[in-house]
Amino acid sequence: MHAKKMQQRKQKNHLFKNLSFFMTLITITVLFLLLYDVFKDGIGWLNWNFLTSYPSRFPEQAGIKSALVGSLWMISLTMPIAIPIGVMTAIYLEEYSPENRLTTFIRVNIANLAGVPSIVFGILGLTIFVRTLGLGRSVLAGSLTMALLILPIIIVASQEAIRSVPNSLRDASYALGATRWQTIRYTVLPASLPSILTGIILATSRAIGETAPLIMIGALTYIAFLPSGPLDSFTVLPIQIFNWTSRPNADFHGLAAAGIIVLLAVLLFLNTTAILLRNKYQRRLND
Amino acid sequence: MLLSIKDLSVSYGKNQALKNINLDIEPNTVTAIIGPSGCGKSTFLRSLNRLTELTPNTTTRGSINYKEHNIYEMDPMEVRYHIGMVFQKPNPFPKSIYENVAFGPKLNGYDNNLQEIVEESLKKADLWLEVKDRLKDNAYTLSGGQQQRLCIARSLAVKPDILLMDEPTSALDPLSTAKIEDLMTTLKEHYTIIIVTHNMQQAGRVADNVAFFLNGELIEYGSSEKIFTKPFDKRTEDYITGRFG
Ligand SMILES: Nc1ncnc2c1ncn2[C@@H]1O[C@H](COP(=O)(O)OP(=O)(O)OP(=O)(O)O)[C@@H](O)[C@H]1O
Numbered sequence A: 001m002h003a004k005k006m007q008q009r010k011q012k013n014h015l016f017k018n019l020s021f022f023m024t025l026i027t028i029t030v031l032f033l034l035l036y037d038v039f040k041d042g043i044g045w046l047n048w049n050f051l052t053s054y055p056s057r058f059p060e061q062a063g064i065k066s067a068l069v070g071s072l073w074m075i076s077l078t079m080p081i082a083i084p085i086g087v088m089t090a091i092y093l094e095e096y097s098p099e100n101r102l103t104t105f106i107r108v109n110i111a112n113l114a115g116v117p118s119i120v121f122g123i124l125g126l127t128i129f130v131r132t133l134g135l136g137r138s139v140l141a142g143s144l145t146m147a148l149l150i151l152p153i154i155i156v157a158s159q160e161a162i163r164s165v166p167n168s169l170r171d172a173s174y175a176l177g178a179t180r181w182q183t184i185r186y187t188v189l190p191a192s193l194p195s196i197l198t199g200i201i202l203a204t205s206r207a208i209g210e211t212a213p214l215i216m217i218g219a220l221t222y223i224a225f226l227p228s229g230p231l232d233s234f235t236v237l238p239i240q241i242f243n244w245t246s247r248p249n250a251d252f253h254g255l256a257a258a259g260i261i262v263l264l265a266v267l268l269f270l271n272t273t274a275i276l277l278r279n280k281y282q283r284r285l286n287d
Numbered sequence B: 001m002l003l004s005i006k007d008l009s010v011s012y013g014k015n016q017a018l019k020n021i022n023l024d025i026e027p028n029t030v031t032a033i034i035g036p037s038g039c040g041k042s043t044f045l046r047s048l049n050r051l052t053e054l055t056p057n058t059t060t061r062g063s064i065n066y067k068e069h070n071i072y073e074m075d076p077m078e079v080r081y082h083i084g085m086v087f088q089k090p091n092p093f094p095k096s097i098y099e100n101v102a103f104g105p106k107l108n109g110y111d112n113n114l115q116e117i118v119e120e121s122l123k124k125a126d127l128w129l130e131v132k133d134r135l136k137d138n139a140y141t142l143s144g145g146q147q148q149r150l151c152i153a154r155s156l157a158v159k160p161d162i163l164l165m166d167e168p169t170s171a172l173d174p175l176s177t178a179k180i181e182d183l184m185t186t187l188k189e190h191y192t193i194i195i196v197t198h199n200m201q202q203a204g205r206v207a208d209n210v211a212f213f214l215n216g217e218l219i220e221y222g223s224s225e226k227i228f229t230k231p232f233d234k235r236t237e238d239y240i241t242g243r244f245g
């Protein structure tokens, strides 16, 4: 009897292992098919010229210079806006705010905001930044919109990171006479930083790949110059790619695939940097 | 009188955890707090350095005079500076051994003879010989018993007067427990210790005075000799002889 039960349990154990392996295999296969397809179409178009040329009506001369630089512009304006606001909001909500209905209401709403379709943020950005504040269809307007979009992601991830710091560590710090700020600065933040950085990585990737809100606020698809300041108009990689895929000429589809490769490379580069950064902090935490 | 507790009541929301506690504590003594689970021992200890107020919705009434000053009228940081605490589960910071001990002094901007303070505190906690060659190692690489002594050293580094210990040996093996008990006896010379324990033998070994709590009330308080040989209250006797709780 006992032996039979044991046998069954082992079988189930085995079954689950195989099942999860199979599921992983599906994911990886799909990913590789996608990559294969993109590389097959795009690799031929990928060369130095492609990276350093402006878009053009002639596929052979077209490139992604303005989109690439536009994406970098946007990210380097978005993150410095979104990170401090997001992390500080999370600190306030987790460490300072009183436990009352208003706090609960704010928490729930921020969590919900993280699930709002990106196009809604586009409409908001168009109304507030482009029109009301008169920033026009500029990099700054785009970055502010994107910052709004990724704020909830950063806040929620940081909140979770801060919440996962055990209270016993806070007790230890307070019992030594630390103020609330000292406890946050020297105990809570160091312990939650790796997870906060992970949230920021995810948010950055989201901001780079997001298209809809920028189309909404009117990032242009054809730009033959580089933004020289935050108030210049701009385009970004996913918009340029989207534009090329919607052309009938097959050569443009190749260009789009090449653009996707560049976008993937940028994402990979950013994620790797962020992961290295995170590991460095994590190691310091464990030393 | 070092610590004089008058009519102390503490509630978590509507749940009253301590009811009108009156207790005086002499300097350079070890006082053991005993009583069944949930009777308010930890709450009592945490109210002595105002850690209870970190829990939302707690209310405290009464007064606790430390050297003639009501701690509830003092700055809480200052209170905790004089009245340190060691917790049930060792809770070192995820930092090096050195940084753990230096944490408290650093908070107060102390940095000229940190090295000395760290060494002195580790020696007092009887840990120095075991860690002196690995001060840069992470505190989590220490055994549970060593971690608890590190936490003691960390508390001592801010030079407190009173050391509160909430079941400091309940997560430790007999050998580490014996070490910490010995430590309490030596620390008594310079500090006043209040310890929560579920272990009657331990209370008998280390404590000068014993306070028995039941359902948030202080039932009996007296010298450990008296409490363990001829307790005044029937409930105390029942508890220490293991008839309930
Ligand atoms: N953070 C809290 N929030 C609400 N109620 C609490 C909290 N901490 C303790 N209590 C309640 O206060 C009462 C006393 O708890 P306390 O932790 O002081 O008991 P204890 O004597 O230390 O028990 P144990 O021996 O199990 O550690 C209990 O009824 C408990 O449920």
Ligand SMILES: [Mg+2]
Residues within 6 Å of the ligand: B041, B042, B043, B166
């Ligand atoms: Mg307790």
